[in-house]
Amino acid sequence: MTRSGGVTGVQLRSAIDTAALAPADAAEIEAMLGKVDLNEWTSGSTRRGGPPDRFQYDLVIEQDGRRHEITIGERDVSPSLRSLLDRLVAEARRRP
Amino acid sequence: MTSPIHSCRHPIHCLVPPQMLERIAENGSQAQRKWALDTLTRDHSLRMARVQNMQHRASGPRRADILTEVLAGMPRRTIRTAQNTENVEGPVMRGEGDPPTGDVAVDEAYDGLGATYAFFWDVLERDSIDGDGLPLRGVVHFGSQYDNAFWDGQRMVFGDGDGELFLRFTKSLDVIGHELAHGVTEDEAALEYWGQSGALNESMSDVFGSLVKQYKLGQRADEADWLIGADLLAPGVNGVALRSMAKPGTAYDDPVLGRDPQPAHMTKYVSTLSDNGGVHINSGIPNKAFHAVATALGGYAWERAGEIWYEALRDSRIKPRARFRTFARATQRAANRLYGDGSVESKAVGDGWDAVGIEL
Structure with missing residues (x-):
């Protein structure tokens, strides 16, 4: 995941590999993913330009041998996708 | 000290900030104090007169129009x-x-x-x-x-x-100014928030945001920090601000935030699909051009450089998909119109864009 834009212009990046997580943690991520309709975003979700200073999320999801690429503006994030993105942002904000 | 009177181009909306007038009224020479007091009083009386007019005329038939008119300022x-x-x-x-x-x-x-x-x-x-x-x-x-x-x-x-x-x-006052300026840009030029036009949109907000702060603090171009968001980085973050207009690309370098990605020259223009095509990244280029013009001219950045940029934003040839060069040319026309062909202002504008690799 990459979160870009916002007035800060700061880019946050993170990745989660469920295979490397503890089973309970992985199950939680899988559950979040399960609620997201990936097909909804696989085509035509990239738009030129948006409202000023809102966040843009670029997300790559690899699942069961399939790859989904999502570009989505902050305002268009559904509640189910939101919890997944929040988790990824928290991951990106962790100090090394 | 030079009298601030000489930098005052508009007799009523004088370009010396009120708090500076107050300082002069307290600490200046006798002549300076009188001038500062007169200016402050005149400004105050104008505003009071508007309010009295409003109260007087509000009972008349065109109340909404009158309100709009007298509330200006x-x-x-x-x-x-x-x-x-x-x-x-x-x-x-x-x-x-x-x-x-x-x-x-x-x-x-x-x-x-x-x-x-x-x-x-x-x-x-x-x-x-x-x-x-x-x-x-x-x-x-x-x-x-x-x-x-x-x-x-x-x-x-x-x-x-x-x-x-x-x-x-x-x-950060400049961030508040930045947001309000997005409204002004939308109203004047509706610059599309993508790629170069988006980076221009962003740069307008940084330019006017920084000028709001400089005006409030009464700072000359060489006294200003030219930083955006200097007050809002949390303690422990390795950086000074979100962006530096004087030195794009140097505002922060931190394990979580990464390194400030702004270029200061067209040869370093960043092509990307994130951030609406890099609008907060490539804004470093026009930001640096503005800083170069303002510091070359000296004095208060809002007086000449700021006025030129504002006139360019209002230029009818600036369309929603305007690119850097189109805008640069508009600033050149504005400088020529306001100060004359071959003026120091006109030359400073040309040099400023040249410094970031944009040919007029």
Whole structure:
């Protein structure tokens, strides 16, 4: 995941590999993913330009041998996708 | 010391900030004190006269028109709280003329919108975002630990920050100015928020945001820090601000934030699909051009460089998809129109764009 834009212009990046997580943690991520309709975003979700200073999320999801690429503006994030993105942002904000 | 009278181009909307006038009125020579007091009194009387006119004429038939006319020069602010939700229609915390609330974000938004309004009115004779007295709506405490501020087309919205990377977004006056300026740009040029036109849109907000702060502080171009968001990086973050207009690409270098990605020259233009095509990245290029022009001219950046940029933004040849060069040419035309072909201002504009690799 990459979160870009916002007035800060700061880019946050993170990745989660469920295979490397503890089973309970992985199950939680899988559950979040399960609620997201990936097909909804696989085509035509990239738009030129948006409202000023809102966040843009670029997300790559690899699942069961399939790859989904999502570009989505902050305002268009559904509640189910939101919890997944929040988790990824928290991951990106962790100090090394 | 040179008398500030010489830098005053408009007899009424003098370009010397009020708090500087107050300082001169207290500490200046006898002649300077008299001038400063006269200027302050005149400004005050004008505003009082408008209010009296309004009271007098409000009973007449064209009340709405008259109100609009006589309220010019006065902001109409309403600050709401989202109560840490994303509801922008939460309770009103402070309306125009209300005393401070003690909620620091509310009061900073109120004061910051006031300072931004004063800048556009005093310096550019623009009455609010639309030039027609649009009420200023601010929303604070938006979202939960929200690391952002934005203009949503109708209002300026501010998050509290997460406290670890960013502090509350009302803390930097230039960020408040940045958001209001998005409204001005939308009204004047509707620059599409993508690629070069988007980076120009961003740069306009940084330019006017920085000028709002410089005007408020009474700083000359060589005294200003030219930083955007210097107050809102949390302690422990390795950086000085979100962006540096003087030295794009040097504002921060931190394990979580990464390194400031802004280029200062066209040869380093960043092609990317993130950030709406790099609008907060490539804005470093026109930002640096403005800084170069303002510092070459010296004095108060809002007086000549700021006026030229503002006139260029209003140029009818600036279309929504304008690129850097189109805008650069508009600044050149504005400088020629305002100060003459071959003027120092005209030359400084040409040199400023040349310094970032944009040929006129």
